[in-house]
Amino acid sequence: MAISKTRALAGVFADEARHLGKSARTRARLMDAAVGVFARDGFEAASVNEIARAADVANGTFYLHFKDKDAIATEVALRIAGDVARRLDAAMVDLDDAIERTSRATRQFLEIACGQPEWGWALLRAMWSLPSLRKQMASYLRADLKRGVRQGAFTVKVDDLLIEVFTAMAASALLARLNGEAGAEAGSKVAELQLRMLGVPAKRAAATAWRPLAPEALPG
């Protein structure tokens, strides 16, 4: 516990960089700080000085590590997205059923993003302004949707628009949760709607989406 507490304080990136060189550690501190500042002030209102201050480095130091505000924002977003995707993947590595996979992906995505609201906000803002991020997340998703079609579970054509729409549904639920307008059940609600949309019979959709998540599948 003490360790995880320290982790939280130091920030996830700083923690990962603990054993790297000084430069990498400073860089990581900046990224952790950026996540916090973006989440608090929003991307536009965040200032480089503020990020540097939060990272406890001189403002000039920022520019040794990042070209500008956009650069750190993009990097942070991609790293977060990559991390989230990796965790989702790991949680579903031995799961074959597409319906189950799709439902879990949405539900666990929300759990992870809401468990670390700062990351959640950063992700949300990044999904809005970084198409490349959406593309990255889409590749995992596309595979599962295609799998569902192959398995005869989904009766839709899998194309870019479907991916966008599916993603937007999850994103809107994330926004509602981060805003406090929706509770923990939002994940199941949206997963159910998504499955219905994909052609899963209502009963099956409800059963899958509302089945309790195994504790080991939850974020740690």
Added chain:
Amino acid sequence: MAISKTRALAGVFADEARHLGKSARTRARLMDAAVGVFARDGFEAASVNEIARAADVANGTFYLHFKDKDAIATEVALRIAGDVARRLDAAMVDLDDAIERTSRATRQFLEIACGQPEWGWALLRAMWSLPSLRKQMASYLRADLKRGVRQGAFTVKVDDLLIEVFTAMAASALLARLNGEAGAEAGSKVAELQLRMLGVPAKRAAATAWRPLAPEALPG
């Protein structure tokens, strides 16, 4: 055609104010300019100076007509949303079937927003940063969804989250169209997905969503 071209150049608000006093015309010019700047730069990045320049008035003139950027943004967003809602309403005044209404609302919303891409972008950005705008649009939608439940066509619970999700689906399609990633068929695609999600049988959903829109129902 010549006329509609002039209209486009002058901007919709300026056009409406053509016969009003000088003050109202300047105000309208500023609103048209704001639409363009918000659409191009986003709300946060837009500057009052830029809006004034686009409206071809001195920067000080802006403050004769609006207290600040928020004031013009809110007014523009509400006027646009009101205009769109009015047009949707008018097109469906004699339509009773909820499935039909819901499908049409999404499809025509996209037609209208894409027909005037600047308005489309402004709407999209406003929906992101003005919750009040989402609430306003939601009220129309909620009525139709409830109607569908009453008619036995929709098998979902109508709550805030459903509204948000439904709206997000339309918004994601709008984004794809404005980005050029999706074509005119995006409206039907999304409408179909929405109907499936609401519980409409796949066949009926497809039939309704892809039925050609009567020309008179299209925006003029």
Added chain:
Amino acid sequence: MAISKTRALAGVFADEARHLGKSARTRARLMDAAVGVFARDGFEAASVNEIARAADVANGTFYLHFKDKDAIATEVALRIAGDVARRLDAAMVDLDDAIERTSRATRQFLEIACGQPEWGWALLRAMWSLPSLRKQMASYLRADLKRGVRQGAFTVKVDDLLIEVFTAMAASALLARLNGEAGAEAGSKVAELQLRMLGVPAKRAAATAWRPLAPEALPG
């Protein structure tokens, strides 16, 4: 009483101009408004627009009557100073004793200026920034001081510096009263100090400075 109330509402200048042409009346309204705005906001912070608004005329109208803010300020100050001087003069027309005259001048000046705090502030600010105003007020004063020397009551050399110092003493008392730091007795206190400074024996100075002012000598 009703009349004097109306006077107060309309402003002194407007009242004086009641029977003049329209232009003169507008001009007078502007001057009354300026007195109020200068007193409330200070000269620097006062804006022409605000004066025009207080006078209930269009902002452009201001420039038909005054070249700029300085012009109206100077004119207002000189008119006020002239008015005050006239009233002081009238109240002392049959008074020969220089000691008495000097004491009364200070005390009644304070009464008048404090009776109309807006005029008081305007005067005070004007005395600070308009040397010409100080010169104007000085001429009356110089006559009385010389009279006192002639009468053998004052044992000082009457020169510019004495006038300035004497005036500054009255002004500082005015400031203290307008600030609420001093009460009605400030006039007598300062008058006594002035007389002592001029060489009047302490007893005589006190007796004169603290003798109740005849009611008819008070401002109406």
Added chain:
Amino acid sequence: MAISKTRALAGVFADEARHLGKSARTRARLMDAAVGVFARDGFEAASVNEIARAADVANGTFYLHFKDKDAIATEVALRIAGDVARRLDAAMVDLDDAIERTSRATRQFLEIACGQPEWGWALLRAMWSLPSLRKQMASYLRADLKRGVRQGAFTVKVDDLLIEVFTAMAASALLARLNGEAGAEAGSKVAELQLRMLGVPAKRAAATAWRPLAPEALPG
């Protein structure tokens, strides 16, 4: 002499900060510049940009060192007042006679303030708009006036109004000297008037106020 000339050019604050860090030196330059601009334009009319230009730094640099115009004005005024008070105090440390002290305070105050006309103007303007400055200067004065009363030399009641009036007399002499309307004798003249006002017999007042100031008591 060459050195003292350089000092004058660099400004007193900059000179004091010569051996400090770069930040402190820039800050000092800004304060010197502010003294000059306040003296020339007055506090209200002075602009931050103008101060920065006079200090030969970028406008943004100003805000690295001071929150706003008020902050630098207050600091400058207090530093000047403190400096003047310290010098007066030092020159009178072994002086017991209240009459002598009071006379010297006024005369040397004028010498100091006129020896550095910019500081004189800044002081004058600050006394007008910063009551806190008057209060600070008053505390020294009050002690000497009370001492005079204790010693039986002054026959007045020492209260706030007396302090204000006494201060105003010195200030008016300072103004006259800075304006060029009065010469070096103004100090003695005013000191004499002040002593007479306080109750010192005319002869003694004149003798004290006009006694040549020892050279070592003059500002260096």
Added chain:
DNA sequence: CATGAATGAGCTTTCATTCAT
């Protein structure tokens, strides 16, 4: 590598002033 003082463009806002009506 890191620092942090300095920069200056650019933002929001106010306001004295002009001018077509």
Added chain:
DNA sequence: TATGAATGAAAGCTCATTCAT
């Protein structure tokens, strides 16, 4: 005369970015 919309210079202030140390 009077109006009031429009102007544009200039104010206060912020912030991404550079650079000497």
